[in-house]
Amino acid sequence: GVSKIRVAGAEDHALKVWARNFGNQKRIAWTIGRIENFVTVFNSGYPVLCTLVIFATLVQVQTAAAAEGGGEPITTGSFIAFNSAFGAFLGAMLGLSRASMSMLAVVPIWERLKPILLTPPELSEDRMFPGELTGQIDLYHVNFRYDPEGPLILQNVSLSIRPGEFVAFVGPSGSGKSTLLRVLLGFEIPESGKVFYDGQDLQTLDLREVRQRLGVVLQTSRLAPTTIFQNIIGPNTSLTIDDAWAAAEGSGLADDVRGMPMGMQTVISEGGGTFSGGQKQRLMIARAIVNRPRILFFDEATSALDNQTQKTVSDSLDAMHATRIVIAHRLSTIANADRIVVLVKGRVMEDGTYDELIKLNGHFAELARRQVA
Structure with a gap:
C-alpha cells in the first residue's frame, strides 16, 4: 500500500512505474481508437466507392460494345437490380468486418477468463457429505x-x-x-x-x-x-x-x-x-x-x-x-x-x-x- 511506499522512500519510483503503465495503457487505447475510426470511415465510404467503380466499368463496357457495334445494352432496370443485389452483399461483408472487430476485442477477455472457465468446479452432485470429522x-x-x-x-x-x-x-x-x-x-x-x-x-x-x-x-x-x-x-x-x-x-x-x-x-x-x-x-x-x-x-x-x-x-x-x-x-x-x-x-x-x-x-x-x- 501507500504506507509501504512511503517507508521505502520510493515515491518517485512508484510515480515512474505508474506513469509508464498509464502511458502504455493510453497508447494502446489511442491505437485501438485510431483503428476503429479508420474502419468506421472505410465502412462509410466503401459502398459509395464500389458503386462508382461499378458504374464507371459498365459505362466503359457499354461504350466499347457500342463502338464495336455488338452486344446488348444494359437496361436501367438491370443495372438497378444488380446494384441492389451487390449492395446487399456489400452490407453483409461490412457487417462481417464490424463483427470481426468485436471478436478481436473478446480475445484478451477470453485469455483472462480461460483459467477460471477451464478449472473443474469444486461443487459437484457426486461429492459425498463428510459427516462429523474426528480429526484423523x-x-x-x-x-x-x-x-x-x-x-x-x-x-x-x-x-x-x-x-x-x-x-x-x-x-x-x-x-x-x-x-x-x-x-x-x-x-x-x-x-x-x-x-x-x-x-x-x-x-x-x-x-x-x-x-x-x-x-x-x-x-x-x-x-x-x-x-x-x-x-x-x-x-x-x-x-x-x-x-x-x-x-x-x-x-x-x-x-x-x-x-x-x-x-x-x-x-x-x-x-x-x-x-x-x-x-x-x-x-x-x-x-x-x-x-x-x-x-x-x-x-x-x-x-x-x-x-x-x-x-x-x-x-x-x-x-x-x-x-x-x-x-x-x-x-x-x-x-x-x-x-x-x-x-x-x-x-x-x-x-x-x-x-x-x-x-x-x-x-x-x-x-x-x-x-x-
Missing part, C-alpha cells in the same frame, strides 16, 4: 507441482495424524509447508497420491462441507470491514454474542475488546488499519475456534503474539483437544507439539518430538541453533 488425517505418497513443467514442490509426502494430535511443520523458506496446507484444504489437487479425512478421500468429499468443519488461519487471512462480532462469527448466524466472547477469551482478545467503547460492536476499518498485528492475529484465531472445530490449521498464526498471549492461546487450544496442524518459524511456539515434521525441498526429512529432533542433531537442530544464535 492421512497423506499417502503425495506429490505436487504448480507447473506441469516445473519442479516438484511436494515429493512423496506420507503422514498419519491422529485425532487430537498437535503436529507442527517446520523447514526453510520454500520447503513446501504452505503448499502442503493448501493441499490439505483442497485448494490444490495432488499430481499423485491421496489425502484422507477420517478414511475418506478428500477429492470425493464436498469441499465446502469439509472446510466448514475446519478452523483455519492463513498468512493471507484478512479482516472484514464490519464489527468485531461479525468478524468472529462469520457466516454462522446461529452463534450468539456469548459464543463470540468465549472465542475472544480463548484467543486472548477479550480484554482488548472490553477496552473499546463499543466492545463487540466496534467496526473494523477497511484493511484493519486501526488494529495492531497481534490484535489481528488474535481476532482471526477467535474466528477459527468459535465453532469449536475438530481440526485446526494455523499458518504462522501466532507470529505477532507476545509470550504471555501465546501461552493463553496455547492453553485454550489444548483444552479443545482438536487436531492441530501448525506451520511455524518461531520454534519456541511449538516446543510442546506432539510431533514436529521437518520439510526440506518438499520431502519429510525428520519426524519426532522437540527433544528427539534436537538429539538427532539434524535439520531441526540446525534451525534451532540458528534461532538461538
Whole structure:
C-alpha cells in the first residue's frame, strides 16, 4: 500500500512505474481508437466507392460494345437490380468486418477468463457429505507441482495424524509447508497420491462441507470491514454474542475488546488499519475456534503474539483437544507439539518430538541453533 511506499522512500519510483503503465495503457487505447475510426470511415465510404467503380466499368463496357457495334445494352432496370443485389452483399461483408472487430476485442477477455472457465468446479452432485470429522488425517505418497513443467514442490509426502494430535511443520523458506496446507484444504489437487479425512478421500468429499468443519488461519487471512462480532462469527448466524466472547477469551482478545467503547460492536476499518498485528492475529484465531472445530490449521498464526498471549492461546487450544496442524518459524511456539515434521525441498526429512529432533542433531537442530544464535 501507500504506507509501504512511503517507508521505502520510493515515491518517485512508484510515480515512474505508474506513469509508464498509464502511458502504455493510453497508447494502446489511442491505437485501438485510431483503428476503429479508420474502419468506421472505410465502412462509410466503401459502398459509395464500389458503386462508382461499378458504374464507371459498365459505362466503359457499354461504350466499347457500342463502338464495336455488338452486344446488348444494359437496361436501367438491370443495372438497378444488380446494384441492389451487390449492395446487399456489400452490407453483409461490412457487417462481417464490424463483427470481426468485436471478436478481436473478446480475445484478451477470453485469455483472462480461460483459467477460471477451464478449472473443474469444486461443487459437484457426486461429492459425498463428510459427516462429523474426528480429526484423523492421512497423506499417502503425495506429490505436487504448480507447473506441469516445473519442479516438484511436494515429493512423496506420507503422514498419519491422529485425532487430537498437535503436529507442527517446520523447514526453510520454500520447503513446501504452505503448499502442503493448501493441499490439505483442497485448494490444490495432488499430481499423485491421496489425502484422507477420517478414511475418506478428500477429492470425493464436498469441499465446502469439509472446510466448514475446519478452523483455519492463513498468512493471507484478512479482516472484514464490519464489527468485531461479525468478524468472529462469520457466516454462522446461529452463534450468539456469548459464543463470540468465549472465542475472544480463548484467543486472548477479550480484554482488548472490553477496552473499546463499543466492545463487540466496534467496526473494523477497511484493511484493519486501526488494529495492531497481534490484535489481528488474535481476532482471526477467535474466528477459527468459535465453532469449536475438530481440526485446526494455523499458518504462522501466532507470529505477532507476545509470550504471555501465546501461552493463553496455547492453553485454550489444548483444552479443545482438536487436531492441530501448525506451520511455524518461531520454534519456541511449538516446543510442546506432539510431533514436529521437518520439510526440506518438499520431502519429510525428520519426524519426532522437540527433544528427539534436537538429539538427532539434524535439520531441526540446525534451525534451532540458528534461532538461538
